[in-house]
Amino acid sequence: MSAPRKTKAKGAGNVAHFKSLYVLVGFFYAFLYFPIIVLVAYSFNTGTRAMVWKGFGIDWYVKVFTNGAILDAAKNSLLVGLIATILATTIATAGALALARGGAFRGKGVSMGVMTLPLIVPEIVTAVATLMFFSAIGLNLGLGNLIIAHTVFCIPFAFMPIRARLEGMDTYMEQAACDLYATEWQAFRYITLPMMMPGIIAGATLSFVISLDDFIISLMVSSAGTTTLPVYIYSMIRNGISPEVNAISTVLFGVSLALVTIYWIASKPRK
Amino acid sequence: MSTAFEKSARTRWLALSPTYLIIGIFMMIPLCIMIGISFMEQNVYGGVHPNVSFAAYQQILFETDFDENLVFDPSYLVIIGRSLLLAGIATVVTVLVGFPVAYYIARQNERRRNLLIFLVTLPFWTNMLIRIFAWLLILGRGGVIDAPLRFLGVLDADGSLGLLYSPGAVVLGLTYTYLPLMVLPIYASLEKLDFRLVEAAADLYSNKWGAIRHVVIPLTGPGIAAGAILVFIPCMGDFITVDMLGGAKNLMLGTLVQFQFSTARNWPFGSAVAAILLIFVICNMLLYARFTRAERQRSGS
Amino acid sequence: MAEIAVDVQNIVKHYGSFVALNDVSLSIQDNEFFTLLGPSGCGKTTLLRSIAGFEEVTEGKIFLYGEEIEDLAPHQRPINTVFQHYALFPHMTVHDNIAFGLKRLGKSQAEIDKTVKEMLALVQMEDFGNRRTNNMSGGQMQRIALARALAPKPKVLLLDEPLSALDLKLRQAMRDELQKLQRDTGITFIFVTHDQDEAMSMSDRIAVMSNGQVQQVGTPDEIYNRPKSRFVADFIGDTNIVDVTIEATDAKSTLYRSKGGVGLQVERATDLTVGAEISINVRPENVVIVDAGKGRADATLTHKSFFGRTSIYSMELNDGTLIKSRYSSRDELGRKEMAIGDSVGIDFAADTLAELTS
Numbered sequence: 006m007s008a009p010r011k012t013k014a015k016g017a018g019n020v021a022h023f024k025s026l027y028v029l030v031g032f033f034y035a036f037l038y039f040p041i042i043v044l045v046a047y048s049f050n051t052g053t054r055a056m057v058w059k060g061f062g063i064d065w066y067v068k069v070f071t072n073g074a075i076l077d078a079a080k081n082s083l084l085v086g087l088i089a090t091i092l093a094t095t096i097a098t099a100g101a102l103a104l105a106r107g108g109a110f111r112g113k114g115v116s117m118g119v120m121t122l123p124l125i126v127p128e129i130v131t132a133v134a135t136l137m138f139f140s141a142i143g144l145n146l147g148l149g150n151l152i153i154a155h156t157v158f159c160i161p162f163a164f165m166p167i168r169a170r171l172e173g174m175d176t177y178m179e180q181a182a183c184d185l186y187a188t189e190w191q192a193f194r195y196i197t198l199p200m201m202m203p204g205i206i207a208g209a210t211l212s213f214v215i216s217l218d219d220f221i222i223s224l225m226v227s228s229a230g231t232t233t234l235p236v237y238i239y240s241m242i243r244n245g246i247s248p249e250v251n252a253i254s255t256v257l258f259g260v261s262l263a264l265v266t267i268y269w270i271a272s273k274p275r276k
Numbered sequence: 277m278s279t280a281f282e283k284s285a286r287t288r289w290l291a292l293s294p295t296y297l298i299i300g301i302f303m304m305i306p307l308c309i310m311i312g313i314s315f316m317e318q319n320v321y322g323g324v325h326p327n328v329s330f331a332a333y334q335q336i337l338f339e340t341d342f343d344e345n346l347v348f349d350p351s352y353l354v355i356i357g358r359s360l361l362l363a364g365i366a367t368v369v370t371v372l373v374g375f376p377v378a379y380y381i382a383r384q385n386e387r388r389r390n391l392l393i394f395l396v397t398l399p400f401w402t403n404m405l406i407r408i409f410a411w412l413l414i415l416g417r418g419g420v421i422d423a424p425l426r427f428l429g430v431l432d433a434d435g436s437l438g439l440l441y442s443p444g445a446v447v448l449g450l451t452y453t454y455l456p457l458m459v460l461p462i463y464a465s466l467e468k469l470d471f472r473l474v475e476a477a478a479d480l481y482s483n484k485w486g487a488i489r490h491v492v493i494p495l496t497g498p499g500i501a502a503g504a505i506l507v508f509i510p511c512m513g514d515f516i517t518v519d520m521l522g523g524a525k526n527l528m529l530g531t532l533v534q535f536q537f538s539t540a541r542n543w544p545f546g547s548a549v550a551a552i553l554l555i556f557v558i559c560n561m562l563l564y565a566r567f568t569r570a571e572r573q574r575s576g577s
Numbered sequence: 578m579a580e581i582a583v584d585v586q587n588i589v590k591h592y593g594s595f596v597a598l599n600d601v602s603l604s605i606q607d608n609e610f611f612t613l614l615g616p617s618g619c620g621k622t623t624l625l626r627s628i629a630g631f632e633e634v635t636e637g638k639i640f641l642y643g644e645e646i647e648d649l650a651p652h653q654r655p656i657n658t659v660f661q662h663y664a665l666f667p668h669m670t671v672h673d674n675i676a677f678g679l680k681r682l683g684k685s686q687a688e689i690d691k692t693v694k695e696m697l698a699l700v701q702m703e704d705f706g707n708r709r710t711n712n713m714s715g716g717q718m719q720r721i722a723l724a725r726a727l728a729p730k731p732k733v734l735l736l737d738e739p740l741s742a743l744d745l746k747l748r749q750a751m752r753d754e755l756q757k758l759q760r761d762t763g764i765t766f767i768f769v770t771h772d773q774d775e776a777m778s779m780s781d782r783i784a785v786m787s788n789g790q791v792q793q794v795g796t797p798d799e800i801y802n803r804p805k806s807r808f809v810a811d812f813i814g815d816t817n818i819v820d821v822t823i824e825a826t827d828a829k830s831t832l833y834r835s836k837g838g839v840g841l842q843v844e845r846a847t848d849l850t851v852g853a854e855i856s857i858n859v860r861p862e863n864v865v866i867v868d869a870g871k872g873r874a875d876a877t878l879t880h881k882s883f884f885g886r887t888s889i890y891s892m893e894l895n896d897g898t899l900i901k902s903r904y905s906s907r908d909e910l911g912r913k914e915m916a917i918g919d920s921v922g923i924d925f926a927a928d929t930l931a932e933l934t935s
Contacts, residue, residue, distance in 0.1 A: 103287075122299055191652075221534070
C-alpha cells in the first residue's frame, strides 16, 4: 500500500491489508517472466548447443536472418496475419455495429454466440475439423486455406475490443451530429467511425498477434509450401534444440510484445 | 433517435451476415462434418469410408483382440482421466496462486493496478509455443535447473533431475500458461468489491481471515467461477504444453486427437475424441451459464 | 398576438403498451423562453425529443413556424439541441465542434470561421477554439454545447436539462446567462427541467407535465399562485391543500366546508355550484397566524421548525387538518413567542386561495 506508514497499535489499522502478500506476488511475477528471461539470455549464447553457455554474441541472430527457410516461414506468417487481420477486423466491425448499436433484437444472443464460438471451441478441435473440412470439399488454395482458418479464429478477438469501445460510446454523440444537420451516413463517417477507431486498431492488433502466434491450427492446415513461423519453430524443436530456435523465438517474442503494447494503449478508455 | 442498426432489421442482419457466413461455413459446418466422420469407418490410408459405424466410440472403451472379440481396454479412459485430473489440479493451483495475486493488485492505486495487470496479460498474448519452449530450456536435461546442480556436484556430470516429461511438468506448464486467465476475472470482481465491507466484517468481530472467507470470497465467487472455466477448458484441450513437457507417456485429450491425425491416421477415432472434448466444453459452458444466472437472480438484478 | 414558433397538436407517443405522451397540445410563441417542467417520467423529454426528431410520434402533428415537420429527420429540421451531458465530440477541437453543423449546411469556410468566432465570443470562450473538449470543466463544456447548438442559427433551441450536471453555484450563474443569451439572440428556447426553481426563475411561460399530459400552461406567477390542479399546486413549492365541499355561494363570498366540518368563509365568488367537491390551496407564506377566534378558523399549534431564513409553523384545525404557515425571519421580529399547544387563529387574504378542480 502506498499509504503513509504510521506507528500503529498491533492489530489496529487497515483490516483489508495483508502485509506479506507482496512476497507471493513477487514470486508470481518472477515465475511469469523467468522463462522469458532465460530464453532471451540463451539467444545470445554463441555455443552450438542450446543449453550450454559458451559466450555472448549475436551469431545466431545472424544465422536466423540468413536462413531462407525461416525467412520464407516468416513471410508466410506476415502475409497470412495481415490478410486475416484485415478480413476479420472488417467482419467484426460490421458485426459489432449491429450488436452494440442494434438495440435489443431477436437473435442477438445467438449472434453473440456465433461471434464468440471460435473462442469457446478448443483450438485442437477447430484444427482437426478445419483440416477434414478442407479435405472433404477438396479446397487446396495453399496459403488461402491458412488465411481462411486464421480469419475465423481472429474474428472474436477483433470483435471484443471494438464492441467494448462502441458500448462505452454515448449514442448521444450520433444524435448530436444528426441534430447538427448530418445525415445518418455523415454521422457515421464523421462521428461513429473516428470515435470507434481506437477500438478497431486494438482489435486489428490483437487479431494480428493471435494470427502470428497461432500454432496448432496452422500445423493442421498448412502444407509443405505454406509453413508459418511457429510451425517451423516447432519442427526445429522436434529435430533437436538448436540455439537458432532461441534467437528466432526471441525475435518473434519481441514482435508480439510490441504489438500487445500497441493494443494495450489503443484499447485504454480515453477520459 | 435510433441508429440505422436499431431501426432496420435488414441493415442489422446485413452487417452480421459476413460473421454468420464465415463462421458458419468455416467453423460450424466443419464441426458438423467432424461429428459425422466420428460415426464413419476408418480408411487405413487416411480419410474415411462413408459407412455408418460406432467403431470409433467403441474403441474408446474396448479393444478388438486376435479372435475379433471386444475386450475392455482402459487405456483411453486413463487418458481421459488424466486430462480431467491434470486440468483439475492446474485449475486449483491457478486459483490458489491467482486469488492472492488478484487481491494484492486490486488493493493498489490505479496507476500501479494498470501496470500490474498489463504485466499479467503481456506474456499471455505472446507466443505460447515459445513460452513453453523456454520451460524446456529450464526443466530439460542439462538445463537451467540441472546445470548448477551438476556444477555443485549434486548431480553427475551428465546427470539430470529428470523433471521434464512428467505429469508434474505438465501441471507446471498448464499453470504457467493459463494463470493470467485466472487472475483477470478474479481481479475484475475484486476491483468492484467495496473494501469497506471488510471493515464492516472486522467491526462485527470477524478477524482478517474470517472477513476473507465470509465476505470477500462469496462476493468474488462469480469471478473465481469464470476463471475456473477459462482455465479448465483450454487445459483439457491443450496441445503444446502437454506435447512438449509431457512427452509420449503423458498423453491427454488434445495430444491424443492430434496423434490420430498426424501419425495414426485414424480420422473417425480422432473425431470421436474431439467430439468428446467438445461435449466437455459445452457441459462446462452450460454449467457456468446456469451458475451465473443463479448468481444474477440471487443478487436480484 | 405573437407568431407561433412551435405548434404541437394532439401528439401521442407509445412505447409498446406504455403511453409516454397522451394527446399533448402546446403552442410555443416566437422569441419565448418556454419550459417543460415535470417529474422524471412525465414525458417532457419525450416531447422535446419528438420536436427535435429523435422520437417518431405515434399520432399528431408538429408545426415549426407553420411548416409541418413531424415526418422530417433530425438533420432536416432547423432546430438544435443542447444535450443533457453535452455530447461534445471528443475527437474534435472546440472550433470543429462548433463548426460541425455549419459544415453540414455547406457554409463557406470564411463564414464558418466568422460564425465560430462570434459564438465563442457569445459564450465568453474566445481562447478555447483549438482546445480539445476533454479535461474541460462542466461549465466550459456547457458553454461550448450552447455555442455549437446556436452556431447554425436554429429557429428553435431545445435544452434537455442542461444544468443538471453542474454544481449548485454554477447552475445559478448559468440560469442568468441562459436568460440573457435568449434575449440577445432572440431565438425561441424550449427548456426541459424537473427543477421548479430553474423553471420559475428563467421562463416566460411554463408547461407543467405529468403522466404524459400537460397539466397547466402559464406564466411562473400563474403556475405558482393560481394552480388549477392538485398536481400542479403540490409539485411547485410547499402548499396547504384541503379537500372541501362548496356549501354556499353568492356574488361576493363562498363558504367552503372541510370533510371534518370546519367552515371557511371567503370573500370571493366561484364559478362552481353548491355541492361541488373540490380542493382549495393556500401557500404557507400566505397563511397568517392571529389570535384565537379572530381568524377564518381556529387551530392548535403542533410544531415549529426554524430554518434560518424562515420558520414553519404547523397547526391543526379542529377537524385535524394540518395547516402550515411560513414566516420569514424578518416578519418574526417583535412577534410574541408562541408555544406548542397554544390556541391560535388562522387567516389568509381571499385572493391567495386557489380552487383545484382536479
